[in-house]
Amino acid sequence: MAIQILLLLMLTWMSFYDIRFHLIRNIDLVVIFLLLIPNLSNWLFGCLNLSFYLLLNMIAKGVIGAGDIKLSFLLALQLGSVNALVNSLSYTWILGGLYALISRSPAIAFAPFMICGTYLARIL
Template identity: 45%
Template sequence: MILEILSIFSLTKIAWHDIRTQKIRNSDLIAAGFPLVLLYWGNWLISFLNFIIYLSLYILSMRKLGAGDLKLSIICALPLSSVFQLMQAVATTWFIGGVFALFKPRTSIAFAPFMILGTYLAKFSIP
């Protein structure tokens, strides 16, 4: 329970820093990822699949998606326990991010908050 709270605090810090600077620090990724790896190591394959999805998007978008977002994709998928939850998280992330982008056109947006929100909405809405 304490590790989960610590990781949520660290993910919140990542989201806040990304909103302010559009950068995700590696030290914050390590602080968020370490407790999640300890808790959810068994979900490494789902995490790897999420990384492949975001790596494809990173390449197709010609690096419009940040490298920090790519690294965050590994950490965000650790709490997910099934491929169905992963697909729900990715769809929710892109839907919420897309709706937000409609109201803020022609500017770059911080994507980490949407990734984190989409992950936890999928985790708690699908058993």
């Protein structure tokens, strides 16, 4: 339970940092990885999510940042099924897309939407 609370605090910090600076620091990713070591049995979901974001980055260069790609692997470690992974991606892109339409900003911090999408997939 304490690890989950610490993980949620780290992800919240990462969201605010990404919103402010449009940057996901590697040190934050390492800390989150260390907190998720018990979830490494879900590595396949992490690889699937990572592959999706890498493919997206190759197709549309510069749309997804390197930090978002690395974060995608870590977030998928928390999901226990393909259904949860698909739901997470759906929630992420719906939330991010709505925000992009409303804000009309040329660049958005995507980590908060990835994190929200993952947690929505976990609880719904």
